Amino acid sequence: MTVSRVFSANKLNTVSEETQARVLAASEALGYSPNLLARGLVQNRTTTVGVVVLELANPFFAAIVSGIQVACAKRGFLTVVGESGRDEFAERRYIEQFRQFRTAGVIVSPVTRSLAHLIETRDGGTPVVVLERRWRKGDCVSADDNLGGQLVARHFLRRGFRRVGLVRQPDPDHSAVRSRVRGFRHTLAASGVRILPEWDLQASGSSIEQVAEVVDRLLQAGGGPSALFAVSDVMAIGIIHRLIERGVRVPEDIAVVGYDDIPFAACAQVPLTTVAIPKQSLGDTSVRLLFDRIDKSSPDAAQQISMSPELIIRSSSP
Amino acid sequence: MTVSRVFSANKLNTVSEETQARVLAASEALGYSPNLLARGLVQNRTTTVGVVVLELANPFFAAIVSGIQVACAKRGFLTVVGESGRDEFAERRYIEQFRQFRTAGVIVSPVTRSLAHLIETRDGGTPVVVLERRWRKGDCVSADDNLGGQLVARHFLRRGFRRVGLVRQPDPDHSAVRSRVRGFRHTLAASGVRILPEWDLQASGSSIEQVAEVVDRLLQAGGGPSALFAVSDVMAIGIIHRLIERGVRVPEDIAVVGYDDIPFAACAQVPLTTVAIPKQSLGDTSVRLLFDRIDKSSPDAAQQISMSPELIIRSSSP
DNA sequence: ATGAAAGCGCTAACAC
DNA sequence: GTGTTAGCGCTTTCAT
Numbered sequence: 001m002t003v004s005r006v007f008s009a010n011k012l013n014t015v016s017e018e019t020q021a022r023v024l025a026a027s028e029a030l031g032y033s034p035n036l037l038a039r040g041l042v043q044n045r046t047t048t049v050g051v052v053v054l055e056l057a058n059p060f061f062a063a064i065v066s067g068i069q070v071a072c073a074k075r076g077f078l079t080v081v082g083e084s085g086r087d088e089f090a091e092r093r094y095i096e097q098f099r100q101f102r103t104a105g106v107i108v109s110p111v112t113r114s115l116a117h118l119i120e121t122r123d124g125g126t127p128v129v130v131l132e133r134r135w136r137k138g139d140c141v142s143a144d145d146n147l148g149g150q151l152v153a154r155h156f157l158r159r160g161f162r163r164v165g166l167v168r169q170p171d172p173d174h175s176a177v178r179s180r181v182r183g184f185r186h187t188l189a190a191s192g193v194r195i196l197p198e199w200d201l202q203a204s205g206s207s208i209e210q211v212a213e214v215v216d217r218l219l220q221a222g223g224g225p226s227a228l229f230a231v232s233d234v235m236a237i238g239i240i241h242r243l244i245e246r247g248v249r250v251p252e253d254i255a256v257v258g259y260d261d262i263p264f265a266a267c268a269q270v271p272l273t274t275v276a277i278p279k280q281s282l283g284d285t286s287v288r289l290l291f292d293r294i295d296k297s298s299p300d301a302a303q304q305i306s307m308s309p310e311l312i313i314r315s316s317s318p
Numbered sequence: 319m320t321v322s323r324v325f326s327a328n329k330l331n332t333v334s335e336e337t338q339a340r341v342l343a344a345s346e347a348l349g350y351s352p353n354l355l356a357r358g359l360v361q362n363r364t365t366t367v368g369v370v371v372l373e374l375a376n377p378f379f380a381a382i383v384s385g386i387q388v389a390c391a392k393r394g395f396l397t398v399v400g401e402s403g404r405d406e407f408a409e410r411r412y413i414e415q416f417r418q419f420r421t422a423g424v425i426v427s428p429v430t431r432s433l434a435h436l437i438e439t440r441d442g443g444t445p446v447v448v449l450e451r452r453w454r455k456g457d458c459v460s461a462d463d464n465l466g467g468q469l470v471a472r473h474f475l476r477r478g479f480r481r482v483g484l485v486r487q488p489d490p491d492h493s494a495v496r497s498r499v500r501g502f503r504h505t506l507a508a509s510g511v512r513i514l515p516e517w518d519l520q521a522s523g524s525s526i527e528q529v530a531e532v533v534d535r536l537l538q539a540g541g542g543p544s545a546l547f548a549v550s551d552v553m554a555i556g557i558i559h560r561l562i563e564r565g566v567r568v569p570e571d572i573a574v575v576g577y578d579d580i581p582f583a584a585c586a587q588v589p590l591t592t593v594a595i596p597k598q599s600l601g602d603t604s605v606r607l608l609f610d611r612i613d614k615s616s617p618d619a620a621q622q623i624s625m626s627p628e629l630i631i632r633s634s635s636p
Numbered sequence: 637a638t639g640a641a642a643g644c645g646c647t648a649a650c651a652c
Numbered sequence: 653g654t655g656t657t658a659g660c661g662c663t664t665t666c667a668t
């Protein structure tokens with residue numbers, strides 16, 4: 001019992017200096033350290049946080065997960081990760097498995113529009129923070145994607161581009177992207193610029209090949225737009241690559257703007273104009289919100305945190 | 319007890335079809351699922367794997383971690399991650415914390431040359447696989463970095479470059495990089511090409527700014543080399559970026575070769591010649607080795623797996 | 637300031 | 653094929 005008190009260094013733990021020293025000495029000598037599973041079993045909670053993102057290898061999420069991991073480590077918590085690959089059942093499976101391990105909380109960048117399963121999780125007693133999406137019914141941290149889309153649109157308008165195209169991912173339910181597109185489209189429309197249906201392009205994914213296919217489609221249709229907004233840097237970089245391969249000059253023939261400001265945006269074939277979002281802060285802040293719940297179990301009002309994006313102008317759309 | 323048998327679906331678990339169905343129905347109705355902490359406590363092992371890498375946000379490690387995570391998920395295991403940030407004490411801390419949680423095994427890309435602490439871990443009963451490093455005394459998975467360095471050197475020689483420079487990271491103990499450099503240097507030397515000390519450059523890190531500083535140093539010294547080998551793509555891409563900013567043409571004035579073949583290498587400002595290493599396979603294979611240990615506790619001989627790198631020639635050094 | 641008793645939810649080992 | 657017993661290592665509660 002005394003040993004337990006020494007190792008759970010919290011609040012009213014009355015152990016004399018001397019015994020404490022003796023316990024620590026003995027632990028050192030014996031190589032003892034507390035069994036966190038046993039502790040977790042009795043407290044019905046572990047010092048771990050579960051994280052589910054769409055793709056771990058995506059530099060955007062990699063940066064966020066890194067931020068989360070570091071913030072958790074600072075509080076002595078371990079980080080368990082799962083990559084949903086945009087499969088909602090995979091996402092559910094990870095969350096369920098986290099619960100079976102009694103992670104203290106869960107941070108999720110959700111696949112589906114509906115967040116009903118997260119409400120269940122939270123009502124089941126596991127704090128939940130949603131990443132990169134607004135969530136009226138709970139804590140969430142996201143960049144203001146609507147504003148981000150607007151920034152791009154205003155940039156195009158300022159430069160006089162009126163023949164504008166859009167390249168999206170196949171995420172009908174990824175509302176972050178929806179917001180970007182909405183802000184973009186709306187601001188253009190307010191100035192009388194409409195995106196022609198044949199310039200409203202949908203890639204089957206964000207890989208170099210999948211994006212190349214979209215570019216080919218556009219060029220075969222005779223090209224047309226003078227400016228292109230790709231909803232992520234990963235796509236924009238692939239697009240520029242293919243355009244140049246096909247002899248189209250960027251930005252002289254077509255300007256391209258991306259989104260995210262991943263580390264390589266500045267070093268792309270043509271340095272990429274993009275919307276920067278504070279990835280590290282997204283990670284940090286999501287952890288902060290989560291621990292607000294974990295530490296005090298008081299049911300405060302849900303916090304919706306929205307971070308400001310920033311347009312970074314580089315050569316791809318000067 | 320019967321419930322336990324149903325949920326631990328292994329080997330000789332004799333439960334009649336009918337009871338099994340009844341148990342599952344009841345569990346469904348009650349929302350029951352086994353408490354993995356309790357199971358872990360009694361078995362003294364959980365269905366989790368711990369991973370420590372140098373940097374999570376680095377695309378090279380992001381790809382590997384993604385591979386590991388997917389391979390673990392396939393076997394129903396969760397993945398716990400830690401980012402050491404090249405701090406050996408951080409690495410040790412994560413490994414110790416993993417042990418306290420009884421992860422079934424550990425995959426580490428180690429910071430230090432000495433792997434003594436990993437031997438301790440393994441002798442303490444936790445299987446260990448070392449990533450991106452050879453480890454005579456245990457299981458390891460790495461690319462053949464010496465060969466990779468040779469490939470670059472041979473490429474330079476074939477192209478007639480004899481004024482050759484090298485840009486390294488500040489990893490005195492990162493033996494993967496050491497092997498690359500050794501293979502590179504040795505092959506050049508065999509053809510009478512020596513790297514001048516003033517062209518043997520050391521960046522203080524691999525960020526864009528840190529690499530830019532090295533390029534500036536080189537140019538202020540009057541430039542010189544006709545070809546540059548950077549020990550990672552991340553650095554090579556930053557180097558090319560700065561060279562172009564400074565009005566130096568790549569590859570006309572200086573050819574640049576990187577290492578890793580990260581996804582953006584092909585889309586760099588000048589598409590990057592590099593050495594591809596099979597990142598996904600590194601992740602997969604490390605998990606396979608780990609489970610070889612986890613599944614059969616038979617103390618087989620250690621496996622040293624070395625994967626072949628491949629030179630990918632793009633425009634930066636045609 | 638320290639200790640004793642009980643129990644967290646599970647599985648190993650052994651009945652039946 | 654199913655049930656019983658014991659115990660994994662810790663914390664909670666209550667006693668001293």
